[in-house]
Amino acid sequence: MRSWKKKGLTAILAVLASVSMVSSLAACGGSNGAGKDELVLTIWGGDIDKRVMQKRLSLAKKKYPNIPVKLQYIAKDYDTKIQTMFSGGTPPDILEMADNINAYSSRGQLADLTSDFPNVARDYGKTNQKIYTYKGKLYGAPDRAAPAVIFYNKDIFDAAGVEYPSEKWDWNTFLTNAQKLVKRENGKTTQWAYCEGDWWAWYMTWIYQNGGRILDKDGKPVVNSPENVEAMQFYQDLMYKYEVIPKPQEITDSGADPLFAQGKTAMNVTGFWDISSLKDAKFNWGVAPLWHGKKTAVPMFFNALTVSSQSKHKDDAIKIVKYLTSKEGQRPIAESGLDMPANLAAAKDKSFTQASWNKNGLDLTAFTRSTSMTYAPPLTPEWSQITKAMSDGMSQTWNGKQDVKTGLDKAQKTLEQALNK
Amino acid sequence: MSISASIGRRHRGSRRGMKRSTRETLFFYVCISPWIIGFVVFTAVPMFSSLYLSFTDWDSFQKPNWVGLGNYAKALTADPLFWKVLRNTFYYAIVSVPVSLLIALYLSNLLSHDFRGKRIYRTIIYLPSLVPLVAAGLIFKWLLKPEDGPVNALLGLFGIKGPAWLLDANWVIPAIILLSIWQVGGGTILLISAINGVPKELYEAAEIDGAGHYRLFWSITFPMITPILFFNLVTGIIGAFQVFDQVYILTQGGPDNASQMMVPYIYTSAFKDFHMGYASALAWILFVIIMVISAAVLKSSDAWVFYESEVKK
């Protein structure tokens, strides 16, 4: 006991010693994972996204053998990880981005690509130009851009004797036909015409098709305009008056894509990805461009490649991005059946329109024809607040607990407060 | 008696030249040094950074600008959601903490006895709290399906028409509470362990006196496990006020923020809206709230927590 102090200290020193030992062990190979002059490119998605990007990077390597690029696949919570990397001063050089691009560009985090893509509207379409332009400057190189289309269950249409859907349908045709596609047994609906949920691509499309807007030209919210009320009322009636699409409480545990895959809905408006999801489907199905309202408006699912303004290899990164979004660099996207290339030349190319994976003879022109019908949602830096205000305001309306006007008024009020800093 | 003993001890003089109290103090600091090192190196700096950031408009990218008490003022006076979110959080905490504690107490009392298969049952109790919340989230969405979910089907057997749970503003918080109660295992384990630690002689003596089950529990078991109950209570309160995963996975705060709670709201502000400064201010407001409530519980503990030996100061 004479040495109690010594022993206590020895114990603690032992702890510290082993800590430093473990540290040095675990630290070997440290740094941020990239070799010294290696560029880092981050993406999200699944295995196929990863493989396709790897393929494209190997093509890029042939062209630029002196610019090594390391692919970093982020399995989950992409946005949080990216934000932390930026805040922590270790951003990737090139990063895949979508909806929240302007949250970054408006805060000076992304490199200006305007002069590198002088003909962006011609090469990638007007919608892409609009989406990635903030205050007159282009911050994203359009990478993937497939318009939404109608996936329809041919068996259900045939059984009901309804002609297949197309862009010629207007809201009236939609409603009349939808009523023929619903099946009820003992007061319970067993088959719906269509299904939606709380997602901008769905509710904003009704609004845009009715000539409505979320923000006006000056960026002021106009959520509760008469056009918007009318559009949302039509959607609400599909659920509660005509009962041709399921109410939220009927589909809490799944969603539109699974419901369509189950054969419980006749139509589903969704993205290119559903093609591969449906490859084992036990029914016949096709794709067609979306119906129209007073206006034509089709949502588009988009991602871009962007370059961090903090990158130490900005010029090299831009070279790589330019290559990856060129016709040649986009070819693997088309060939693999991953998505529709944003580059219009690549999308018109045989590698997409006559892709070898398209064994069922799916009408892929449904996608290419839709490109000119797409609209750009209001992707301001406050985009996440816009969609949240809409969900918060409208959720009780969609649940049948409040009328349409009240919901839109609520969203309008929230947005006025959020945007009026 | 323990207090008088410890007072007696303090004046018992010194050994080996150094005053006893000095040695004791010194050894105290040696003992707690692992915590101090961990705190100073890994916690203190981030904590104070977030405190500093709460007085700025940091967007997590650009240089932060000092805004004084602006964020705090905004939360308390100008943010229409803040009070709603706070009320939801209180509602969740006030119901879930006592209910979880009572259930844990009841189960631990059942499980602490020696009986065949006790290991299996004790394992089953702990199992749900190990299920990753992403997985549990899907399961609960399915269990609570409004139209044909098992829970509502069960209620239907008793002639009750179940609510729409996650879609119903009045039932969404109870649904979240249900998920937390399902994962009550961790607290139960500690209580079983605490009950098993109660000396058998105490029961034997009382049984000779003819005390029944209830009396044995309330006069012996309960007081002997109050230190652990107190621990479960305090950490339960802290955990409940910081509830995050359950909300994030089940409802994302919906419908119309009816289930939005403080920490998911903080997360949304920081990582969706990029208002890191404001999020930090919200976090420190929550800190103060938890601190005040914990202090009150701590104060109350003198009246009901029985310490075999507690060395204060």
Next chain:
Amino acid sequence: MNTRSDFGGKARRYAILTVVSAILCAPLVFVVSIALSSDATTKAMKFTFLPGEWHWENFIQVFSSGLPIGRFILNSLIIVIPACIFMTFSSALVAYGFARLHAPGKNILFILVLSTMMIPGQVLMIPQFILFRTLGWINTLLPMIVPNLFANAYNVFLMRQFITRIPTELDEAAEIDGLGYFRIFTRIILPMMVPVLAAVCVFTFSSNWGSFFGPLLYINDEDKMPLALGLQVLSSQSSSVQTPPWNMIMVGALILILPVLIVYYFAQRYLYESGMFAGSAGIK
């Protein structure tokens, strides 16, 4: 004694426990059922409560995915084993200090200990990331290992509460016998703390084994990922973009749960050791 009522009590206990267990386990049956579902069933979300199909290959897929599962497990062990050992003993030492020793500033320090639990971790994420970057620890396992070696508030508080249940008579007797504080701790207090040491060990194991968010932020390379994050990669990979691959998510969940369950099952011997003060004098 009265075997009759004893039997009745036992039967009642089994009845209640069986009902409770059934309620607690029902959701897990569903987890298993989803884990055994085919991809087509998953995409259509046509799950059944009881397993309707038996796609055991989902579990095999984990090992044949091409991902370094062995490496993931090793990384997890590198994080978890030191954490269990050092966290448990350093917390015990700190708790002993707070429970048994007199010192100026102790109460303030204890409040400080508790207060570290009261600030939501979400606002500390970025400052912590910057701290670890400054230390050069990004893309290493160190941010997961080192902070877990030092006593944390939860465990210190828990252990302190346990120690206060141990009568002081024992340490006083030991002191009279000439034992110093450190020996009182190792010879008298620590042996009596076995149940709570086991509890902290189990909790530390389970929380570190299952956590993926820290690794997600700090690790960039696949070969440095612990199992919880690796399984996340696995399930994200097998997804088509919109519907989550629920079958693989559940497979991952089950694989993560199993080791913790085994550790807990065997730790019960220590966790529920009874009569820890048996024979101690002076209990009122």
